[in-house]
Amino acid sequence: MEFLSNLGTAGDIHRPSVFELVAQEKMRDLLRPALRYLLSVYAQRYPRYLLRLVNNHDELYAILTLAVERHYLGEWGASFPENFYGLKRVSVGKVQSRSKGPQPLTRSETWLSLFFLVGVPYLKSKLDEAYEKVSGGSGARIFGNVFAENNDASLELEPLPVRMKKHTKATFKAVYPYINGAYQAAIFLYQIGYMYGKTEFYSPWLHLAGLKIRRMSMKDYVTAAARVAALSSASRLQWARHLLAVLVRRGFDFLKYALPMSIFFFKFLEWWYSSEYHKQGGARPIPPPPDPVAPHPEGIPLPEDLTVCALCLKKRTNPTMVPSGFVFCYPCIFRHVEEHEACPVTLVKTSTEQLRKIYSAA
Structure with missing residues (x-):
């Protein structure tokens, strides 16, 4: 030593x-x-x-x-x-x-x-x-x-x-x-x-x-x-x-x-x-979800069919959600956010790090 x-x-x-x-x-x-x-x-x-x-x-x-x-x-x-x-x-x-x-x-x-x-x-x-x-x-x-x-x-x-x-x-x-x-x-x-x-x-x-x-x-x-x-x-x-x-x-x-x-x-x-001490002492009921973000007037319109991607207007594949709650195809939303840095519907500022894939439980 x-x-x-x-x-x-x-x-x-x-x-x-x-x-x-x-x-x-x-x-x-x-x-x-x-x-x-x-x-x-x-x-x-x-x-x-x-x-x-x-x-x-x-x-x-x-x-x-x-x-x-x-x-x-x-x-x-x-x-x-x-x-x-x-x-x-x-x-x-x-x-x-x-x-x-x-x-x-x-x-x-x-x-x-x-x-x-x-x-x-x-x-x-x-x-x-x-x-x-x-x-x-x-x-x-x-x-x-x-x-x-x-x-x-x-x-x-x-x-x-x-x-x-x-x-x-x-x-x-x-x-x-x-x-x-x-x-x-x-x-x-x-x-x-x-x-x-x-x-x-x-x-x-x-x-x-x-x-x-x-x-x-x-x-x-x-x-x-x-x-x-x-x-x-x-x-x-x-x-x-x-x-x-x-x-x-x-x-x-x-x-x-x-x-x-x-x-x-x-x-x-x-x-x-x-630690477990904090989790046990501060356990509280789950708060209700916040109100959904309204679509922006200048954003893209939403299709009537909820299974269709609003960007490519095709059947949604590899569904991915943005923080505002809307779901798109992963390739479509990745390219859009990478270029515009915003949700295409609400125009809320978004990054590719905030994209979340959705997996079916079936």
């Missing part, structure tokens, strides 16, 4: 082990679902105020992360998870002077770190979401392109903007898996190289920013404490000017304890709502 805890240190006490770096990375990965879960739970009680935040969760998380990381990079020279584990960022070409003590990150290093900590994950999540939408989701990955529409003759008859949009989607769908594979492979290779001492950079983003991760020394903590004490002293002389700065600083420092506690609370809620 002593070997495992010191793996990757190579005799350098300030070089963090790969396990410390993985731990701070996992902590960052847990914050996003925790925030999403809390918002979704409270949005059910206060939809008027929180539903828009839930729908724009990625943007909200990016803004909050930007504010938190900006504070910790400016005050501690480290991201929030790195500071939680006693780590800091140091410029590769910067010589640390003993007389001056630890040197803070420059403005360019701070903004580069913010881009790689906030901007890159945000762009990656949006690209993943776009690929999930273009590829048709898990259903399309299981069944392949069986229901894809590859009629080149009909494609030539469509307007140029529509053709360009479809070609762009097809190109993105074909190319993005390779881009994502290269992205994951680069991160993995850097981690392996760091673990075996072949590189001092744990990730390609640190390499591009010219920064490496080091353990904080006692001098770092003493310098930070002196800086906070100086600000508190100044606030007594200029109370009105520095009060807000002190409150913001204390609030961000409190996050070091509040956010990990929220993660454990999130995991506890996950366990509670999936």
Whole structure:
């Protein structure tokens, strides 16, 4: 176990082990679902105020992360998870002077770190979401392109903007898996190289920013404490000017304890709502079904024969239901939703992930 805890240190006490770096990375990965879960739970009680935040969760998380990381990079020279584990960022070409003590990150290093900590994950999540939408989701990955529409003759008859949009989607769908594979492979290779001492950079983003991760020394903590004490002293002389700065600083420092506690609370809620205790104590009668969604005046008309698909006007095969409750042939509704992203009858916004096949009990 002593070997495992010191793996990757190579005799350098300030070089963090790969396990410390993985731990701070996992902590960052847990914050996003925790925030999403809390918002979704409270949005059910206060939809008027929180539903828009839930729908724009990625943007909200990016803004909050930007504010938190900006504070910790400016005050501690480290991201929030790195500071939680006693780590800091140091410029590769910067010589640390003993007389001056630890040197803070420059403005360019701070903004580069913010881009790689906030901007890159945000762009990656949006690209993943776009690929999930273009590829048709898990259903399309299981069944392949069986229901894809590859009629080149009909494609030539469509307007140029529509053709360009479809070609762009097809190109993105074909190319993005390779881009994502290269992205994951680069991160993995850097981690392996760091673990075996072949590189001092744990990730390609640190390499591009010219920064490496080091353990904080006692001098770092003493310098930070002196800086906070100086600000508190100044606030007594200029109370009105520095009060807000002190409150913001204390609030961000409190996050070091509040956010990990929220993660454990999130995991506890996950366990509670999936346990038998919650199911037994909260058993309630099944509520009545909601009122059916009325057909939209601009939607397609419904056939008189309920066994006929409203899209192809033929006997329905492989019946599939949309969230609004109407049933169509799976190939017909899949192609329609993939192109228009809406129910053909009610025009309610729908995705291919929400399609549900109906199986006969006979």
